[in-house]
Amino acid sequence: MSVMRLLESVHGHMGVLAAVALLHPAILMRKGKSLSKRTVLSVWLTAMVVVSTFATGLVIYPAYRQSVRADLFRESVTAGFLFETKEHVAYAVVALTVGATVAALSAPKDARRPRQVAALLFALAAAVCLFTVGIGSYLVAVRDFP
Numbered sequence: 001m002s003v004m005r006l007l008e009s010v011h012g013h014m015g016v017l018a019a020v021a022l023l024h025p026a027i028l029m030r031k032g033k034s035l036s037k038r039t040v041l042s043v044w045l046t047a048m049v050v051v052s053t054f055a056t057g058l059v060i061y062p063a064y065r066q067s068v069r070a071d072l073f074r075e076s077v078t079a080g081f082l083f084e085t086k087e088h089v090a091y092a093v094v095a096l097t098v099g100a101t102v103a104a105l106s107a108p109k110d111a112r113r114p115r116q117v118a119a120l121l122f123a124l125a126a127a128v129c130l131f132t133v134g135i136g137s138y139l140v141a142v143r144d145f146p
Contacts, residue, residue: 002146004064007059007060015136018053022093068146089128089132090132100119103118
């Protein structure tokens with residue numbers, strides 16, 4: 001197994017972990033209560049998992065583009081365009097997560113609504129992340145690193 005194939009697998013597993021992790025702060029903050037230390041930790045760890053997953057994708061992107069992308073388009077134009085879509089959708093997950101993190105951590109203690117909005121953003125990020133993981137799983141089935 002090549003290093004890139006290993007990193008691709010790690011990236012996929014991290015994507016699944018990120019999708020699940022995003023649900024945790026969404027559930028904890030849905031009522032908008034003040035953040036406990038554990039909830040703050042959950043928010044930070046979730047943001048770190050999502051950003052780390054995205055960063056892993058950025059690390060493998062140049063090699064993927066060079067050795068897999070062209071073959072992916074040759075085998076299936078639909079799969080090729082899904083890869084292009086996955087890149088943009090993954091960025092949306094990061095943006096939603098960062099927005100939710102800032103909303104959750106910067107809200108005044110007595111303001112419930114910003115935390116409820118943060119919970120909604122985390123839930124939306126989880127759904128979008130799951131969609132991204134689904135696309136990634138399909139793409140690996142079509143073509144992965146040699």
